[in-house]
Amino acid sequence: DAGVTQSPTHLIKTRGQQVTLRCSPKSGHDTVSWYQQALGQGPQFIFQYYEEEERQRGNFPDRFSGHQFPNYSSELNVNALLLGDSALYLCASSFIQGDGDEKLFFGSGTQLSVL
Amino acid sequence: DAKTTQPNSMESNEEEPVHLPCNHSTISGTDYIHWYRQLPSQGPEYVIHGLTSNVNNRMASLAIAEDRKSSTLILHRATLRDAAVYYCILTPLYTGANSKLTFGKGITLSVRP
Numbered sequence: 001d002a003g004v005t006q007s008p009t010h011l012i013k014t015r016g017q018q019v020t021l022r023c024s025p026k027s028g029h030d031t032v033s034w035y036q037q038a039l040g041q042g043p044q045f046i047f048q049y050y051e052e053e054e055r056q057r058g059n060f061p062d063r064f065s066g067h068q069f070p071n072y073s074s075e076l077n078v079n080a081l082l083l084g085d086s087a088l089y090l091c092a093s094s095f096i097q098g099d100g101d102e103k104l105f106f107g108s109g110t111q112l113s114v115l
Numbered sequence: 116d117a118k119t120t121q122p123n124s125m126e127s128n129e130e131e132p133v134h135l136p137c138n139h140s141t142i143s144g145t146d147y148i149h150w151y152r153q154l155p156s157q158g159p160e161y162v163i164h165g166l167t168s169n170v171n172n173r174m175a176s177l178a179i180a181e182d183r184k185s186s187t188l189i190l191h192r193a194t195l196r197d198a199a200v201y202y203c204i205l206t207p208l209y210t211g212a213n214s215k216l217t218f219g220k221g222i223t224l225s226v227r228p
Contacts, residue, residue: 033214042202042218043159056215090158094214104216106158
């Protein structure tokens with residue numbers, strides 16, 4: 001059973017460019033969340049997608065957007081890249097059980113470098 | 116959201132038990148206590164979670180204080196593979212809340228051979 005898979009693993013972009021990161025959730029999971037992890041810090045929640053809609057959002061600007069497809073896979077888009085967007089981007093999936101007792105399964109992340 | 120406080124780092128010897136503390140004095144009655152760990156060059160990994168009672172699974176045990184203002188993650192026999200950053204996280208009890216985890220800096224566990 002494949003876990004959470006993310007692509008690409010590494011990416012180098014230039015300031016002002018746009019980037020798309022992709023995530024396939026663990027089999028049987030219906031919810032995808034995205035996190036940003038700067039070097040030496042804990043991950044920060046960007047947003048959560050469930051039933052193809054953004055359900056919760058962290059403190060990130062509108063430059064960060066996402067999408068969830070009918071097969072539950074997801075994309076994270078970042079426009080007008082800034083140097084400060086350089087980070088490890090993590091995707092996590094879970095299955096909504098309705099009791100708040102979900103566990104998150106994380107991928108290994110995409111390392112984005114903005115030059 | 117209620118906050119957690121953890122030491123910055125701890126050291127342990129291989130094959131000895133490890134007790135990782137977490138303080139959460141402002142926890143509400145419906146907050147779950149979660150522990151995740153992050154090994155080098157990997158995404159975080161779920162370890163254990165609980166609400167009021169102590170919990171055991173194949174990876175670890177979670178001891179929750181009677182007043183719920185602190186908890187301890189117990190690794191019964193540390194291995195070199197347990198060297199990681201361990202995060203103690205509180206989540207409110209509502210559907211989907213556990214997708215929005217608030218990570219602090221965590222505690223870095225080093226394991227000596």
